[in-house]
Amino acid sequence: MCAERCVFILLSERVAVSLHVDMLTKTEAIVLRSLKYGENRLIINLLTESEGVVTVAVNMPKTQRGKLKRQLFQPLTLLSIELDMRQNRELQHLRDARISVPFASLATDPAKLGIALFLAEFLYFCSRGEDASEGFFQYIKNSILWLDGSRQHYANFHLVFMMRLSRFIGFMPNVDDYVEGDFFDMRNACFVRTSPLHPDYLSPEDASHVITLLRMNFETMHLFRLTRSERNRIVDIIILYYRLHVASFPELRSLDVVRELWA
Numbered sequence: 001m002c003a004e005r006c007v008f009i010l011l012s013e014r015v016a017v018s019l020h021v022d023m024l025t026k027t028e029a030i031v032l033r034s035l036k037y038g039e040n041r042l043i044i045n046l047l048t049e050s051e052g053v054v055t056v057a058v059n060m061p062k063t064q065r066g067k068l069k070r071q072l073f074q075p076l077t078l079l080s081i082e083l084d085m086r087q088n089r090e091l092q093h094l095r096d097a098r099i100s101v102p103f104a105s106l107a108t109d110p111a112k113l114g115i116a117l118f119l120a121e122f123l124y125f126c127s128r129g130e131d132a133s134e135g136f137f138q139y140i141k142n143s144i145l146w147l148d149g150s151r152q153h154y155a156n157f158h159l160v161f162m163m164r165l166s167r168f169i170g171f172m173p174n175v176d177d178y179v180e181g182d183f184f185d186m187r188n189a190c191f192v193r194t195s196p197l198h199p200d201y202l203s204p205e206d207a208s209h210v211i212t213l214l215r216m217n218f219e220t221m222h223l224f225r226l227t228r229s230e231r232n233r234i235v236d237i238i239i240l241y242y243r244l245h246v247a248s249f250p251e252l253r254s255l256d257v258v259r260e261l262w263a
Contacts, residue, residue, distance in 0.1 A: 025050060025083045028100060030140060032124040034073040043091070044073050045124055046081070047140065052132040054083065056094040072097050074107060075120035076144050106148040111261055115147065115158050118254040122162065126169065126246050136168040146218050153222030158258060159231065160216045162238045171245045175214055184210055186241050200244055202237065209234050232259050 027050040034044045040060045048054050058068050072079065080100040084093040106112045123140065130136065143161050147154060166172045174190045182191040184207035186200045195201055202210065213234060216224055226234070235258065243249040 023085050024095070025085050027051060027081060027083070028137070028141070029054075029079045029081045029097075030123075030137070030144070031073050031075060031077040031079065032120050032127070033075070042070070042073060044094070046079070047123065047127055047137065048081070048083075048132070049134060049137040050132055051083070051085065052130055053127050054085075054092050055090065056083070057091040058094055068094065068097055072099065076106065076116045077103075078141060078144065101145065103148050106144070112147060112154070114257045114261055115154075116144075118252070118258045119158060119161065121252050121254045125249050125252075126165070126242055129247070130169065133168065139165065139168060143218070150218075154218075155261070156216060156221040156224065156226060156231065157218065159213055159234050159238065160218060160221050162242070163210075163213050164217075166241070166245075169246070171241075173210060173214065175211060178211060180204075180208070182207055186244050189245075206233070206237060209237060213238075228259075228261075235259070 027048045029046040029048045032045040032047055032053070034042050037043045037057070042058045042060060044056050044058060046054050046056060058073075060068070060070055077099065078101045079097050081094060081098075082096040084095055086092065106116055127136075143157075147157055150157075164172075171189045173184070178191045179193070181204045182193060183195050183204060184190075184202040185192050185196045186202065187196070187198060191207060192201075209230070212224060235255070239249075239252065239255070
């Protein structure tokens with residue numbers, strides 16, 4: 001009887017250790033949002049490569065000796081983190097975090113910082129409910145690094161980024177059958193010859209902006225000259241498009257920041 005009890009205890013301890021190891025998760029992360037809670041606590045939303053969107057609570061140290069410092073959690077910062085994941089816990093425990101790739105200019109260049117603030121808010125709302133996806137995460141990470149490393153010609157970056165992100169969420173526009181003069185049916189993500197019976201469509205003039213945008217990539221977007229008015233109109237179209245396809249997508253507070261960039 002004693003031997004059986006010892007075996008049971010030993011097996012229980014092994015299971016407990018195994019479960020604890022499974023809870024510890026090391027992954028790459030991108031900071032989407034941080035909110036102050038109380039005197040010295042932050043609630044931080046992270047997009048992680050292995051777990052999707054995770055919310056953590058972090059106590060900020062009152063001295064500089066603590067490992068987790070406030071500057072780690074600026075918008076779009078790229079981190080390597082260790083989480084203590086619990087399935088039924090709303091706020092996960094962040095055991096460790098460090099910068100995985102230091103920025104060269106994103107945190108100090110005013111225009112890039114404005115784009116980062118806007119895209120962090122945009123990503124926070126459009127990534128809610130998305131399952132973990134390596135392709136989704138890597139596209140965002142590589143895009144951030146491209147912006148950080150660019151020296152010029154990035155005025156259209158946020159437009160290209162948002163439009164191409166729709167491919168990973170599942171509503172990239174179908175351009176195969178486009179003919180000049182088509183309308184764009186935003187509900188069904190396709191171009192049509194006549195205006196749809198519902199109100200969520202673009203006129204041929206605005207639809208042509210979508211075609212122009214889909215022809216751009218980060219390397220060639222500087223070849224497409226847009227005025228600030230045209231750029232802001234395209235931003236409005238893209239956000240309306242996301243609002244139709246992403247549940248509870250709100251007005252973005254940081255939108256006014258990118259509206260004022262580049263005359």
